[in-house]
Amino acid sequence: MKKKLPVLAGLIVLLIVLSVVYVLSKGSEEGTAEEEEPQYTSKSTAAVDIADDVTITEIKAERYELPAGLGLSEPYDLKDGNIRVYLEDDSYYIEGYEDCALSDSMSAYIDGFYSLYAENELKEHDGLSAYGLDNPKGVFSLSLSDGSEITVTVGNPTADRVSYYVMTSQSDSVYAVVNSLISSWFYGLNDLLDKSLPEINQEEITFVSVKDKAEENTLLITYDENDSSAVGNSLTTLIMRSPVNGLAVYPYNLQTTILSGSSMLKLTDIVEINPGDLSVYGLEEPEYELTVIDTENTFALDIGTAADETHTYCMLPGGNIVYTTYTSGVEPAVNYNIYEFVERFVNLQYRRYVDEVTIENANGDDYTLTFGDDSVNKEGVDNRVAYLNGKSFERTEISDFYQLLVGITFERIEENAEISGNPGLTITYKLLDGTVTADKYFDYDSNYYVVEKDGTSTGFIVSKTYVSRMLTKAAELTA
Numbered sequence: 001m002k003k004k005l006p007v008l009a010g011l012i013v014l015l016i017v018l019s020v021v022y023v024l025s026k027g028s029e030e031g032t033a034e035e036e037e038p039q040y041t042s043k044s045t046a047a048v049d050i051a052d053d054v055t056i057t058e059i060k061a062e063r064y065e066l067p068a069g070l071g072l073s074e075p076y077d078l079k080d081g082n083i084r085v086y087l088e089d090d091s092y093y094i095e096g097y098e099d100c101a102l103s104d105s106m107s108a109y110i111d112g113f114y115s116l117y118a119e120n121e122l123k124e125h126d127g128l129s130a131y132g133l134d135n136p137k138g139v140f141s142l143s144l145s146d147g148s149e150i151t152v153t154v155g156n157p158t159a160d161r162v163s164y165y166v167m168t169s170q171s172d173s174v175y176a177v178v179n180s181l182i183s184s185w186f187y188g189l190n191d192l193l194d195k196s197l198p199e200i201n202q203e204e205i206t207f208v209s210v211k212d213k214a215e216e217n218t219l220l221i222t223y224d225e226n227d228s229s230a231v232g233n234s235l236t237t238l239i240m241r242s243p244v245n246g247l248a249v250y251p252y253n254l255q256t257t258i259l260s261g262s263s264m265l266k267l268t269d270i271v272e273i274n275p276g277d278l279s280v281y282g283l284e285e286p287e288y289e290l291t292v293i294d295t296e297n298t299f300a301l302d303i304g305t306a307a308d309e310t311h312t313y314c315m316l317p318g319g320n321i322v323y324t325t326y327t328s329g330v331e332p333a334v335n336y337n338i339y340e341f342v343e344r345f346v347n348l349q350y351r352r353y354v355d356e357v358t359i360e361n362a363n364g365d366d367y368t369l370t371f372g373d374d375s376v377n378k379e380g381v382d383n384r385v386a387y388l389n390g391k392s393f394e395r396t397e398i399s400d401f402y403q404l405l406v407g408i409t410f411e412r413i414e415e416n417a418e419i420s421g422n423p424g425l426t427i428t429y430k431l432l433d434g435t436v437t438a439d440k441y442f443d444y445d446s447n448y449y450v451v452e453k454d455g456t457s458t459g460f461i462v463s464k465t466y467v468s469r470m471l472t473k474a475a476e477l478t479a
Contacts, residue, residue, distance in 0.1 A: 038122055038125065040120035040121060040122055040176070041121060041122060041123045041124065042120070042121035042123065042173075043119065043120050043121070044117060044118070044119065044120075045117070045118055045121045045175075046115060046116065046117055046118075047116045047117065047118040047121075047166055047168055047171075047175040047177060048113060048114070048115070048116040048150060048152065048168055048170065049115075049170055050113070050114050050115070050144065050150070051146070054144050054145050054146050054148075055087065055144065055145040056087070056110060056113060056114075056142055056143070056144060056145075057086065057087045057143050057144060057145050058084065058085065058086045058087065058141075058142070058143035059084070059085045059086075059109075059110075059113070059140060059141070059142055059143075060082070060083075060084050060140070060141040061082065061083045061084070061085075061138065061139075061140050061141075061185065062081055062082055062138060062139045062140075062141075063081055063082075063083075063137070063138040063185075063186055063188075064081060064136065064137060064138060065137045065138075066137075066186055067137045067138075067154065067157065067164060067179075067182075067186065068157070068161075069157065069161055069179050070179050070182070070183040070186060071183065072183060072186055072187070072191070083095075083188070083189070085106075085109070085110075085192075092106055092110065094189070094192060094193075097189065097193065097273065099320070100189075100193045100194070100273070100320075100321070101193065101194035102192055102193060102194055103191065103192060103193060103194045103195060103196070105184070105187055105191045105192055106192050108184045108187075109184045109185070109187050109191075109192060111184075112181065112182070112184040112185055113140070113142055113150075113152065113185075116152075116166075116177065116181060117177075117181070118166065118175035118176055118177050119162075119163055119175075119176050119177065119178055120163075120175070120176040121173050121174075121175050121176075122173055122174040122175075122176075123172075123173050125173075125174045128155070128167070131155045131156055131165035131167075131174050132155035132156030132165060133153055133155035133156075133165060133167050133174070135155075136153045136154055136155050137154045137155065137156075137164070137186075138153075138154045138185060138186060139151065139152070139153050139154075140152040140153075140154075140185055149169070150168060150169055150170060151168065151169040152166065152167075152168050152169075152185075153166065153167045153168070154166055154182055154185070155167070157179075158176050162178060162179065163176040163177055163178045163179065164176070164177055164179065164182055165177075166182065189270055189273070190269055190270045193270065193321070195266070195267035195268075195270070195323065196267075197265065197266060197267060197299060197301070198297040198298060198299050199297065199299075200259075200262065200292050200293075200294045200297055200299050201294045201295070201296070201297075202251060202254070202255045202259055202262070202294075203251055204251075204294045204295045204296075205238065205251050205254060205292065205293070205294050206222065206223045206238075206293050206294060206295060207221070207222050207223070207291065207292070207293035208220075208221040208222075208238075208254060208258065208291070208292050208293075209221070209289070209290070209291040209292075210258070210288060210289070210290055210291075210333060210334060210336065211286075211288060211289040211290075212287075212288055212334070213285055213286065213287055213288070214287070217242065217243050218242050218243075219240075219242065219243065219336065219338075220240070220241040220242040221238050221239070221240050221241070221249050221254070222238065222239060222241060223238050223239070237249065237250060237343070237348075238250070238251065238254075240338070240342060243338075244338070244342075244413075244453075244458055245453065245454075246345075246346075246347055246348065246437070246453070247338070247342040247343065247344070247345065247348075248342065248343035248345050248348045249341055249342050249343065250341075250343065253340070253341035253342075253343075254341055256340075256341075257332060257336060257337075257340045257341040258332055258333050258336050258341065259292070259332070259333070260332045261326075261328055261329040261330065261331060261332040261333065262292075262329065262333075263329070264325075264326040264328045264329030265290075265299075265301065265325060265326070265329035265330070265333070266325060266326070266329070267314070267323040267324075267325060268311060268323065268324045268325055268326065269311075269323065269324045270321055270322070270323055271307070271313065271322040271323060271324060272321070272322045273320065273321050273322075274320050274321075275320075275322050278304075278315075278322070281304040281305060281307075281313035281315075281322050282304030282305030282313060283302055283304040283313060283314075283315050283322065286302035286303055286304060286315075287303055287304055287305060287334075288302075288303040288330075288333070288334045289301075289302055289303070289317070290302075290303060290333050290334070300316065300317050301314050301315075301316065301317075301325070302314060302315045302316070302317055303325075303330055303334065304322075306327065307324045309327075310326060310327055310328070311324040311325065311326060311327060312324065312325055312326075312327045312330050314330075338413075339412075339413075343409075344409040344410050344411070345406065345407065345408065345409055346408045346409065346410055346439055346451055346453075346458075346460055346462060347406065347408070347427070347429060347437060347439050347453070348406055348407075349406050349429050349431070351382045351402060351406075352381075352382035353431050353432055353433070354371065354429060354430075354431060354432070355370070355371065355430045355431055355432045356368065356369065356370045356371075356429075356430040357369040357405065357427065357428065357429055357430070358426075358427070358428045358430075359405075359425070359426070359427050359471075359474065360425070360426040360427075360428075361424075361425055361471065362422065362423070362424045362425065365471065365474075365475065367388060367389055367474045367478065368387075368388070368389055369386060369387070369388050369402075369405075370386070370387045371384040371385070371386055371387070372384050372385035372386070372387070372392075373385075381395075382395070383395050386398045386402075388401070388474065388477050388478055389478045391477070391478055393477065398477065400473065401470070401473045401474060401477055404466075404469060404470040404473055405427075405470055408462060408466060408467065408470065409462070409466070410451065410458075410460035410461055410462050411448075411461050411462070411463060412461050413458070413459040413460060413461070414444075414450065414459045414461055415459045416459070417444060417450040417457065417459050417461070418450075419442045419450060419452055419457050420442070421442065421443065422442075423440035423441055423442050423452070424441055424442065424443055424449065425440070425441040425449070425467060426438060426439070426440045426441070427439045427441075437453065437454055438453070438454055439451055439452070439453050440452040440453075441462065441467065444461060446464075447463065447464055447465070448461045448462060448463060448464060449461070449462045449463075449464060449467065450462075
């Protein structure tokens with residue numbers, strides 16, 4: 001008998017546990033029953049009926065709350081709640097923002113009211129309050145071209161959060177409409193106004209400019225206007241005009257540096273329309289002004305101060321809307337380092353544009369390079385006879401020297417490099433169009449020159465060894 005007592009005790013404990021579980025589950029079921037879906041009387045039916053030959057001429061939207069689950073950010077204008085869209089001369093406009101271009105989302109906004117289908121229909125229901133239709137998320141009043149009007153009201157989400165309860169003035173029924181079909185109704189100006197920017201073909205860039213307010217200078221890169229093949233030629237060398245004139249830049253180098261963040265240079269959100277004080281955004285006098293031009297399009301953006309950790313304020317030049325853009329797209333364009341994208345030629349001059357080059361050497365060994373009559377073959381190659389100190393040379397005979405002459409490169413830039421005394425070397429280029437540029441090479445130390453171009457120090461540090469090779473070649477040719 002004593003051995004059976006533990007077994008009985010175990011059974012009693014088990015019965016108690018089962019009783020507790022039953023009570024809890026019963027309470028849970030009762031709680032669930034309160035949130036159960038109503039018994040719909042119809043499925044997959046049209047909630048709005050607009051004839052095919054009837055047009056929506058006006059939409060008055062009153063949005064009181066942004067429904068959860070629609071994947072939308074807070075509309076810029078929701079603080080006001082109201083928005084009016086109207087049709088005029090076959091085009092839709094937003095009242096008060098007629099001068100603002102509309103985005104492609106406007107089509108989705110309008111189309112969202114045509115032939116609206118519901119997943120389920122309740123023809124008999126317990127009144128509006130049970131579905132949040134007496135205190136709705138939004139009310140949308142439609143005016144149609146046939147003179148009729150329709151009102152669409154959005155209430156609470158369904159228990160499964162997949163749909164929202166909707167009622168229209170065309171019926172006494174309550175409909176369950178999936179979230180994706182009503183999301184466009186809650187679009188705000190941030191969605192309906194155009195935020196697109198021109199796309200730039202980075203292989204056909206003809207102009208790049210970055211104006212820096214703090215530095216009071218401008219990075220300016222353009223194609224060689226003397227080169228008729230430049231436009232549309234992805235292999236063409238661009239020329240830097242500022243802060244240093246005459247440096248060669250290849251489009252690919254720009255793609256990997258300044259323009260590496262261009263995919264993130266997009267207008268993300270509207271911050272303010274017709275702003276009263278641009279200084280709060282750093283846009284009264286923009287921190288940076290970015291311009292990129294290809295053979296077809298111009299991309300221009302004024303860049304202000306940081307909006308948050310990942311966004312920066314910006315505006316279209318001459319525009320009336322303050323936007324944000326991704327800081328990751330701005331940074332490569334404004335925090336550039338010219339070493340990363342320039343070819344380090346001191347004065348790259350294409351032979352076919354040169355009329356005369358003079359080399360004045362402090363030790364007295366001077367050279368003058370001139371060219372004979374025009375002789376350009378059908379491929380555009382300059383075949384003029386060259387004269388070095390009066391001695392004539394065919395193109396192939398003097399090409400090594402000319403490559404050394406125009407191939408002088410700098411190893412680095414020392415912005416504060418001191419220039420004093422007389423130059424050890426002066427190279428002057430006279431071009432066929434009459435342009436004259438003079439590069440003077442001053443001693444920097446025993447191994448390097450520092451270059452002055454047209455009277456202005458560049459800070460270019462050039463190897464004396466390389467220059468000596470060029471002068472030695474000139475001496476050999478004229479010996």
